[in-house]
Amino acid sequence: MAGHSQFKNIMHRKGAQDAKRAKQFAKVLREITVATRSGLPEPSSNPRLRAAITAAREVNMPKDNIDRAIKKASGAAGGDDYVEVRYEGYGPAGVAIIVEGLTDNRNRTASDVRAAFSKYGGSMGETNSVSFMFQRLGVITYPVSVASEDDMLEAAIEAGADNVETTDEVHEVTTAMESFFTVRDALESRFGEPHSSKLDWRPENSVPLDEEKARSVLKLIDVLEENDDVQSVYANFDLSDEVAQALAA
Structure with missing residues (x-):
């Protein structure tokens, strides 16, 4: 058995x-x-x-x-026609959440997202109701093997990036949204194709969560991410090492 x-x-x-x-x-x-x-x-x-x-x-x-x-x-037929949508609201414990999507039916997606917020302890707000708490940034990452920390920093500054953070595994280059493609192309010409490159929402401040509240927030985020029309979900919560370990257990 x-x-x-x-x-x-x-x-x-x-x-x-x-x-x-x-x-x-x-x-x-x-x-x-x-x-x-x-x-x-x-x-x-x-x-x-x-x-x-x-x-x-x-x-x-x-x-x-x-x-x-x-x-x-x-092609001429083109297939499905999608439009970009963004929803904002608050989850459990007052966590600010931004939801970005691509949909062929705005009414369906808005209804589904609103229902998820309501069912899992949150509330959907108006556009720009929480986005002011975030920065819109371009984020480009490379494996640390492609360059030294100094070389990546020098190249990023020359390209017009705002910051570089290097960990044991990756170089993460951040840049203003308006400069994203210019910086990425400059780095790509020097180091090759990046591991990832995307526009991101980064919170200005984070809400610390205990284990119970973290489970509630992550449940809402999971449900939102499961929606076929949702591309990305961003939130401004922070987990201590102890809470992260408890959730992973």
Whole structure:
């Protein structure tokens, strides 16, 4: 029975991983579609499309899938038509949350997001009701192996970036939203394609959470991220090492 249970557990986990991978692919394909239509279908001439392709490679999407998505989006038929949406609100413990999405039905997505906030202890607010608590930044990361800390810092300053933080694993370059593509292209010409490059919302201040409140906030975020129309969720909470370890147990 133990072997049978272990097998079922492995199959369940594999199924969950496959489902997560499929959802990641779907979200990236939406971004490729919108990015392709926002400019030319050539990545070299379309910075947003280059960023979308980088995101696709991050989740190990096959090149054929990427090429088909670009071709479909740039064709006469065009496929599905998505619009960008953003929702803001508060979760449990007063945590500020920003939800970004791509949808073919604004009413459906707004209703789903509002329902999630209400069901899991939050409330959806008006546009800009919490975004003033965040900075909109470009974030570009490289493995530490591509350059020394000094070389990356020098290159980032020359490119017009605001800051570089280096850890044991990555160099993280941050830049103003307006300079994002210029900085990324300058770094790419020197160090090659980045590990990731994206626009991000970074909180100005964070709300510390205990274990109980953290579980409530993370449940809401999980539900929001499960929505097919939601691309990214940002929140201004902070977890101590003890709470993080308790949640991981």
